[in-house]
Amino acid sequence: MTLGRVIGTVVATRKDVRLEGKKLLVVRTVSPEGKDEAGYVVAVDTVSAGFRETVLIVAGSSARMAEGCKDSPVDSVIVGIVDTISLDSKPGEK
Numbered sequence: 701m702t703l704g705r706v707i708g709t710v711v712a713t714r715k716d717v718r719l720e721g722k723k724l725l726v727v728r729t730v731s732p733e734g735k736d737e738a739g740y741v742v743a744v745d746t747v748s749a750g751f752r753e754t755v756l757i758v759a760g761s762s763a764r765m766a767e768g769c770k771d772s773p774v775d776s777v778i779v780g781i782v783d784t785i786s787l788d789s790k791p792g793e794k
Contacts, residue, residue, distance in 0.1 A: 702757045703782065704729050706749050710742050718772040725749060725778065727757060732785050743776035744769060756780035 708726035712719075723745040729737040734754070741757065746766050749755050755778045763769060763777040 701779075702729055702759070703732065703785075704741070704743075704755050704757050704778075705734075705736070706751055706753050706755060706778075707740065708751075716773050719744070719774075722768070722772075723748075727755060727776075727778065729757075730754065732787055734785070741776045743778045744772075744774050745778045747778055747781055749778050749781050754782040754785075756782060 704727035706725050707728045710724040710726060712724065724742055725745050726740055727743050728740045731737055741759070743757050744763075744766075746768055747755070757776055758766065758779050759776045763774045764772065766777040766779050769777055
């Protein structure tokens with residue numbers, strides 16, 4: 701799983717029929733501290749995530765196991781909305 705923040709939407713009027721009715725969101729990956737990381741993904745939203753919300757993303761075969769995505773041509777799926785993140789220590793500390 702990967703942490704990300706919703707930064708936009710994708711509108712595709714023509715797409716595979718197995719994606720009809722599914723919301724596509726642009727998600728920037730973030731560190732556990734909430735800092736933006738390089739890169740972004742377009743992910744199918746299965747949890748009604750909103751703009752700027754922190755989300756959990758799964759990719760690959762795990763994405764195709766998400767609710768409503770079986771047998772769909774997806775590689776990234778939003779499977780959770782994060783409420784809080786708690787770290788025991790800063791990265792690199794013991």
